Amino acid sequence: MEQSLAGKIAVVTGAAQGIGRAIAVKLSAHGATVVLADLEPSTETAALIGGESLIRTLDVSNYDQWRELAEVMDTAYGRADIVVNNAGIYPIASIDEVDEALWQKTMSVNLDSHFYSAKAFLPLMRRHRWGxxxxxxxxxxxxxxxxxSHYIASKMGVIGFVRGLANEVAADGITVNAVLPALTETPGTAGMPLDRKTGGWQMQAIKRFAQPEDIAAPVAFLAGEDAGFITGQSIVVDGGLYKIS
Structure with a gap:
């Protein structure tokens, strides 16, 4: 039997499409009330979920908008239990092409946003000693x-932040984990050259493209009670491509 998230309030960033949409749908299917956050209104995701979903526009690189979202959720629900930091950018550029602006934007969207979410939502989680x-x-x-190089630096930073934050909030009943997806078939990767995409999955043990639903399932597991003793961890979900050494 799948674990229930009934009564839990979750926010998913990048919920308008791709992996974020799949995560939002999965958490809702487990019973959570999901707040859909993205740069654009997540109306199609809300339609898939059905019922009433709180749709919020959010620039994850803007700390003030994170604080405003936390205030809205506090007013609407009085709690925030699950935060999925999924929104990110994937700009392909050689080191010669990466300028300061692209470096800073990549870090702000892919890494700073995770810090902002913690600052905004830890008080709500600590209130109920669960998160x-x-x-x-x-x-x-x-x-x-x-x-x-810029993208990998930002994503490696996520793992470092996860490990550090997990140590700080464990006593509050809060876990912090990372999920490391393979290149996944989404609108964001649709424009990539086919040989670049197939070159990845041909080296996997499971020889197919990752689908958003493949990533959503372990996220839902980490969100529930069954994962309550798992924290500070990085779970690779890539069909057996990444080999830890």
Whole structure:
């Protein structure tokens, strides 16, 4: 029997499409009330979930908007139990092409946002002495991937933050973990050259493209009671491509 998230309030960033949409749908199917946060209104995701979903526009690189979202959820629900930091950018550029602006934007969206979410939502979680932060990193940190030095740096930073934050909030009943997906078939990767995409899954043990639902399932597990003794961990979900050494 799948564990229930009934009564839990979750926020998923990047919920309008792709992995974020799949996560939001999965958490809702387990019984959670899901707040859909993205740069654009997540109306299609809300339609898939059905019922009433709180849709909020959110620039994850803006700390003030994070604080405003926490205030809205406090007013609406009086709690926030699960935060899934999924929103991110994937700009491919060689080190010669990466300028300061692209470096800072990549770090702000992919890493700073995780810090902002913790600052905004820890008070609500601590109030009920229960919480889950699930932060999306990437299996690219362990692969040969050209044109992604800035991206890999941001995603490796996510793992460091997860490990540090997990130590600080464990006594409050809060867990913090990372999920490292493979390159996944989403609108965000649709424009990538086919050979770049197939080159990845051909080296996997499971030889197919990752689907958003493949990533959503372990996120839902980490959100529940069954994962209550798992924290500070990085779970690779990539069909057996990334080899830990």
């Amino acid at each position: 889950r932060f699930i932060n999306i990193s990437s299996n690219s940190i362990g692969l040969v991937a050209l044109g992604l």
